[in-house]
Amino acid sequence: MEALSNSKQKKDKRKRRSCRGERNPSHPQRQQKRRKCLLDQSTQEPKSNNAHTPPAPKSSTFLDKMRARLSGGHFRMINEKLYSCSGSDALSFFKKDPALFNTYHAGYQAQMSHWPEQPVDVIIKWLKGRKHSLIVADFGCGDALLARSVKNKVFSIDLVACDPSVIACDMSNTPLSSFSVDVAVFCLSLMGTNFSDYLKEAHRVLRPGYVTFPKAKEKSSIKHSSMFSQLEFYANPYELMVWNSGWLLIAEVRSRFDPNNGGADPDMFSKAVQKLGFITSSKDFSNKMFVLFFFQKKEKPRAVTTDIKWPKLKPCMYKRR
Secondary structure: OHHHHHHHHHHHHHHHHHOOOOOOOOOHHHHHHHHHHHHHHHHHHOOOOOOOOOOOHHHHHHHHHHHHHHHHHHHHHHHHHOOOOOEEEEHHHHHHEEEHHHHHHHHHHHHHOOOOOOOOHHHHHHHOOOOOOOEEEEEEEOOOOOHOOOOEEEEEEOOOOOOOOEEEEOOOOOOOOOOOOOOOEEEEOOOOOOHHHHHHHHHHHEOOOOOEEEOOOHHHHHOOOOOOOOOOOEEOOOEEOOOOOOEEEEEEEEEHHHHHOOOOOOOHHHHHHHHHHHHEEEEOOOOOOOEEEEEEEEOOOOOOOOOOOOOOOOOOOOOOO
């Protein structure tokens, strides 16, 4: 019995060695056996309960990565261009090749998708909490999301009209009439080297929101002007705050107003806007990605506004991902 067991073990051992191609591996019969063993092993299905999904072709994933890198490179190039040129130069740049505007906004949307909260959503919420009769000018509107999200009449303004409702122009020289809007919005759009001209244009088209009357006049003698909305609040017996008009809302990337890292001093920026003819209503630095400024236009700005010292806003340059 023991001899029979030893004989069986030797036979199994020879079979395994035969599969490995040992004992004269060059012999034709042994090579054939070895190939058969390897073939049998390769055709066995793996023991797995999961459904087998074939991997994506390497050529396809490689091309997708290359396209993404190329698109990101174009976005960074256009973004840098917009921060380093004037509004009129940017308008000429996109007029030569309007398709670059779509390339820029596709990259912009990809970058903004990483933000936990969008500043335009905060502004939309702010507008929805006020009268729908307010007329809004959205400077640098992009895809005109603000106009599609509120019931107000919105003048959507940008360098290229990606929608029939958008006014394509230089934001420092819009076709809007003076004293024609109640709210001016700049949502991540103070990009040109002459951004102060955009704010001057916003001041021109805005109705006043803060009105001061001489002491000789009494409240009962104040006449409502066509420039104003309903007068809702008296700051003191001779000052009126027209809460519905004259609003200037600015949302910008937080790093642009971080003086510790090369950004502008937010207080210096506010003082410059005040010299233009606004009062500072509030500032919101609660978000880690962007900051918000709320200003209101005075009835009578200072006579001289050419001597305003505007701080240099740090360009927002995106890194490669």
